[in-house]
Each structure stands twice: as structure tokens, then as C-alpha cells.
Amino acid sequence: MKVLFVCTGNLCRSPMAEVLLKDELRRRGRTDVEVASRGTWGMDGSPAMPEAVEAVGELDIDLRNHRARSLDVDEVRASDVVVAMTSVHVREIIQMVPEAEPKVVLLKQLRDTEVAPLAADVGNAERIEALLTGRRPATVRAHDVDDPMGMPLGTYRRTVTELLDGVERLADLICGPRPDAPSSS
Numbered sequence: 798m799k800v801l802f803v804c805t806g807n808l809c810r811s812p813m814a815e816v817l818l819k820d821e822l823r824r825r826g827r828t829d830v831e832v833a834s835r836g837t838w839g840m841d842g843s844p845a846m847p848e849a850v851e852a853v854g855e856l857d858i859d860l861r862n863h864r865a866r867s868l869d870v871d872e873v874r875a876s877d878v879v880v881a882m883t884s885v886h887v888r889e890i891i892q893m894v895p896e897a898e899p900k901v902v903l904l905k906q907l908r909d910t911e912v913a914p915l916a917a918d919v920g921n922a923e924r925i926e927a928l929l930t931g932r933r934p935a936t937v938r939a940h941d942v943d944d945p946m947g948m949p950l951g952t953y954r955r956t957v958t959e960l961l962d963g964v965e966r967l968a969d970l971i972c973g974p975r976p977d978a979p980s981s982s
Contacts, residue, residue, distance in 0.1 A: 807836030904963035
């Protein structure tokens with residue numbers, strides 16, 4: 798299974814989401830999920846913004862070695878789920894790879910996406926299918942993860958909080974609920 802996060806420059810939001818999901822999957826014992834990030838306007842080789850490195854570093858997650866990569870048609874095609882930060886990114890991805898539309902989701906829409914209940918032992922393909930065919934809320938401006946570029950560290954921290962919410966939901970959809978998650982009964 799492959800998850801691809803996409804933002805504009807691949808300097809803040811998508812690389813932070815990438816390392817946050819990798820960390821969450823590691824904590825859940827999942828080593829079979831590939832996670833990557835790209836930017837629709839990424840400048841290949843640029844390091845992550847220092848504030849992004851610091852904001853995730855406060856969670857003991859290392860982003861220092863990240864280097865930006867521009868969006869690649871082949872990688873979009875090879876991904877099972879493409880997670881965009883804004884509706885503009887969704888449009889840019891679909892313009893580049895029209896056949897990818899069914900697998901492109903907005904990160905902040907995941908929280909309110911209604912997915913059919915799944916047995917704990919279902920495979921990756923069934924989990925991806927449920928995620929992608931789940932009923933998503935209508936796209937609204939509030940579903941965009943705003944770009945923190947050029948803003949103070951506090952803005953990056955708020956972005957990390959927004960990303961964590963979507964990443965945890967994505968991990969639940971990929972892995973099933975965490976064993977330590979509160980029961981809904």
C-alpha cells in the first residue's frame with residue numbers, strides 16, 4: 798500500500814504529514830505501508846522549512862533529512878491514496894493525472910468521511926476501497942490545510958495539530974482503530 802501526501806512546495810505541510818503518518822504507522826507496528834510526499838510546485842532538493850522541522854521535532858519526529866520533490870505522474874499513478882492539503886491541490890493533481898481522481902482525498906475531509914464498518918482482519922485492498930468509496934462531506938474552504946510558509950512557529954504548531962487529526966483518522970482507516978482508542982459504545 799502506498800500513501801502520497803501533496804502540498805505546494807513540499808516544504809511544510811506534506812512532509813510534516815508524511816513523517817507524522819510514518820510515526821503513527823510505526824507505533825501501530827505497520828511496516829507494509831509506503832508513505833511519501835510531493836509538491837505541485839516543489840523545487841527538487843530543497844530542505845524542509847526550519848519551522849516545520851522544529852514543529853514536528855517537538856514530537857520527537859525528525860524532518861531534517863527531508864528534501865522536496867515535485868509531483869510526479871508515475872508516483873501519483875503508483876499510489877493507492879493521494880492525500881491533498883487543499884482543494885487547489887486536488888485540482889492540480891487531477892489536471893496532471895485525470896485517472897487519479899477516484900483516489901485523491903482532502904486530508905481534513907477524512908475526519909468526516911463515512912466509511913462502511915470493516916472487520917479487523919480485512920486486507921489492505923478492502924481498507925483502501927472503503928476509504929475511497931466512503932461518503933465524503935462536500936468540499937468547503939474549512940477542509941483546506943492552510944500554508945504556514947512565512948508564518949511564525951506557532952502557526953506551524955497549529956498546522957501540525959490539524960495534520961495529526963487527519964493522519965490519525967487515515968491511520969485508523971488503513972489499520973483499523975487503535976487498540977487503546979476509546980470505545981464508541
